[in-house]
Amino acid sequence: MELRQLEYFVAVAEEQNFTRAAERVHISQSGVSAQIRRLERELGAELFDRSARSVTLTVAGKAALEHARAALAAVEAVGQAVGEVTHLIRGRLTVGMVIGCTLTPLFDALAAFHEAHPGVQITLLEDSSDRLVEGVRSGAVDLALIGAATATPDGLEALTIISERLVAAVPAGHPLAKRRRVTLRDVIAYPIVCMPPGTGLRAVFDRACAAQGLQPAIALQASAADAIADLAARGLGVAVLSNSMAGSYRDRLAVRTVDDVETPALLALIWKSAHHPSVRELLVHSRRAFTESDPNQP
Numbered sequence: 001m002e003l004r005q006l007e008y009f010v011a012v013a014e015e016q017n018f019t020r021a022a023e024r025v026h027i028s029q030s031g032v033s034a035q036i037r038r039l040e041r042e043l044g045a046e047l048f049d050r051s052a053r054s055v056t057l058t059v060a061g062k063a064a065l066e067h068a069r070a071a072l073a074a075v076e077a078v079g080q081a082v083g084e085v086t087h088l089i090r091g092r093l094t095v096g097m098v099i100g101c102t103l104t105p106l107f108d109a110l111a112a113f114h115e116a117h118p119g120v121q122i123t124l125l126e127d128s129s130d131r132l133v134e135g136v137r138s139g140a141v142d143l144a145l146i147g148a149a150t151a152t153p154d155g156l157e158a159l160t161i162i163s164e165r166l167v168a169a170v171p172a173g174h175p176l177a178k179r180r181r182v183t184l185r186d187v188i189a190y191p192i193v194c195m196p197p198g199t200g201l202r203a204v205f206d207r208a209c210a211a212q213g214l215q216p217a218i219a220l221q222a223s224a225a226d227a228i229a230d231l232a233a234r235g236l237g238v239a240v241l242s243n244s245m246a247g248s249y250r251d252r253l254a255v256r257t258v259d260d261v262e263t264p265a266l267l268a269l270i271w272k273s274a275h276h277p278s279v280r281e282l283l284v285h286s287r288r289a290f291t292e293s294d295p296n297q298p
Helices: 003-015 018-025 029-043 059-090 104-116 129-138 200-211 225-233 243-247 277-293
Strands: 092-098 121-127 143-148 157-164 166-170 192-194 218-221 238-242 254-257 265-271
Touching: 003 018, 003 029, 003 059, 018 029, 092 104, 092 129, 092 277, 104 121, 104 277, 121 129, 129 143, 129 265, 143 200, 143 277, 157 243, 157 277, 166 200, 166 225, 166 243, 192 200, 192 225, 200 238, 200 265, 225 238, 225 243, 238 243, 243 254, 265 277
Parallel strands: 092 121, 092 143, 192 218, 192 238
Antiparallel strands: 143 265, 157 265, 166 238, 166 254
């Protein structure tokens, strides 16, 4: 039994005419008739009643029709699945990452994706969170890791990776280091070293200050947590970071949670549509990589 025989069988059953069926499948009427006869011999039963001007199904033909349609549908589904994989193999994927943020699980996800789909050309670019959001909205960026002050930017899908409180980090001899608790007003009493505008961390900090009517003195700005920590360690200002960012510097900086800023700073993967096969596949690898790096991730 061959798939083309099932295709011809379904065509004749639906057209109720060998001539129209032959036109539909683009072969001669004799070719259709010969393949149907061969199929009937293999099955050991006649599928059509040819005694009238209109070709009708026999009892055996009626029993076979839905199974033939299902078989052809299954073959079409296989073709679609292979087509998606082929698209991935030949595709391109542009991934954005907020400046100064190095997350090993993201690189693990990219490596796993590349191993599974080595033909995909991956472009990785760094930019501010605001510009990455616009890049995803415009379609210039397929998926991006951003810092954010809200869970999901308007019009996009998002997967929150990290949700953390703001902290202040200062050298051991700094007055804030002697306090167990600090407030935002305590922090902005000193020069601030923080991320630049356009980053999620800065958005959380600026909104918190605006909500309390405070005007911080931004002494220095840097896009990398290492630079912010180094500047704070040299006494040039109070570093404003997230808890995980500050964790690497606890050997030289005292870290205090800003008690009255409850809005978390977020790191999130954002995308416009998961219908694109490459985006969908990278999301699968990303969820796995971030979950494995943190068992508490959902």
